[in-house]
Amino acid sequence: MTTSAVEARGSDFAKLARKISDAGLLDRRPVYYAIRMSLCVLTVVAGLVAFVWVGDSWWTLAVAAFLAFAFGQIGFVSHDLGHLQVFRRRGPSTIAGRIFGNLGIGLGWEWWTDKHTRHHANPNHEDHDPDVSPAVIVWSQDQLRQSRGLPRFLARYQAYLFFPILTLEAWHLHIASYKALFRRGAKHRWLELALLTGHFAWYLALIFTVLSPVKALAFLAVHQALFGLYLGSTFAPNHKGMPTLTSESKLDYLRKQVLTARNVRGGVIIDVAMGGLNYQIEHHLFPNMPTPNLRHAQPIVRDYCAALGVPYEEAGLLGSYGQALRHLHEVGAPLRK
Template sequence: MTNSIATDAADRAAGTAGAEDDGARGSDFARLSRRIVGAGLLDRRPGYYALRLGLVTAAFAGGWAVFFAVGDSWYQLLVAAFLALVFAQVALVAHDLAHRQVFRSRRSSEIAGLVAGNLGIGMSYGWWMDKHTRHHANPNHEDHDPDVSPDVLIWSPEQAVASRGLSRFLGRRQAFLFFPLLTLEGFNLHVSSFRALRRPSLRHRGREAALLVVHVVAYLAVLFAMLSPGKAVAFLLLHQAIFGVYLGCTFAPNHKGMPMLRGDDRLDFLRRQVLTSRNVRGGRITDTVLGGLNYQIEHHLFPSMPMPNLRRAQPIVREYCEELGIPYLESGLLSSYAQALRHLHAAGAPLRRDASTRGL
């Protein structure tokens, strides 16, 4: 295979159309890409995704069917918890659609993504795709990764020193507040989705807006038509809280607590993805619960790789990193959360010192 073909394959594998070509894809990453392509791990898995989409759709429809069958009862809180888990699985499906793991064409991926994201769970597919693409291009980079911007939490001592407002107020105890704050993440996704509609750069703004409005109106209408006001509010709060915690617990182990980049820090593509990502050990159940994101290193190197192939790619990537002497981090799920919380606590240290100095 020539270098140009290897580079093209690497670009397709990375799924970063328009991203910079930093030269690594013709060297270390291109050699890894040839191994992955040779093993057939970028091939589509239509059977797997037909089954997965069918099961998630059945769970979604079944959950709402049970909701209507149960009626005005406090047992609806159990339905709320179940549907929260299903909503998170729909979000994980939307994630795979955004990376074109399911369909080869952009149009098919967008249509399915709008249905799953905007209509299904009230999350803007276009907004999330833009945000997530920027994260993939520069993971854990303070200046370019929106997932580590200091909007609410702070991710480094430098951000702590420069923090203002809410992030500065929360920063001193943010490690203890992390999981409680995740209960608000579901609401944040909805609010951020509607705010994104103001951006002229958002593709298909009209469709996105219409589907989001239909979701919200239908969701609230069903709750308050079927349940008493108190039960409806309790259902909404529990459903959105569990949804947010589940999503947060799915994405938090992947990068939090890993090296942070800032300013002119530059690494080649391979090292930028591997050194800022963490894998989570586990079996098939972990794969299903985390949507394959427990293979975060492999996913960041090859975002368009179908989820079931990530497990098979792991030994190839790990062995290759060992050959090059690149640290490859794996940990258990609870250990990954502990590392993330320690990192958050360390990032807030300047704020605690400042408060101590001022006698607060």
């Protein structure tokens, strides 16, 4: 496809954007976010109160599961703050993001927003999307041919190992957040370092004060494993198993975002559990659209794509996992022969 053809098709998104804007779906929702952020804080506080009340008991592992969900919800709010969905200006968004992200759940704000911005700019692009880098999992046959070490070792049965690997995702986020602060040119290094360290100070102090050492380690392992599994399980259905792009791919903005994303059906329960990320196509097309507006944008986007003949992928939660895992299994097939 020629460059001029791509530019001409770029007007397709402009027409869709006008429809969305005219429907008022890019307007901020301050009352919604005030309620949602308050509920997130209350959920974490309730979990911490329950943790202290249960005390030095193995039942505290049930509290660990509840707090994994609560931390995940804080992560979703941090995500929305990073996209300027809550506040129009970056200043308030950054302040709130550092409180919820760095101090609340141990997620480095500057590192994560940079990484996630690059993902949105080039979703599923093998050269530019950090979410499909072959650090542990390989996502395509080209990556498989170039793989070495651990990724190649795991690739043979990576579909079976995918969810167990996600139990390490929270630790990966914590470690990557710290490592980013010690790179040359890191922004606001000392502020973010203080906030991250503050998170682990209150988190570990509470755990090891209330629980005996063995139970404290068990709580830490269960909570972080389930937290990582929860976060990873909400992001995995959105792009995994969808087409991957390379430098040879020539797509306009609308097609690049729609063809690499998948929506997850399921109603209100899925909306809450996935923090609105189940409307991934709409979110990628309009990253700063407030989460509660995404479901209203869906029929507009779906009908528009149908009129253009652009495939619009939807699946149930289990079906989306099945597509992702089958893709991973097919990628590793050459190693099983």
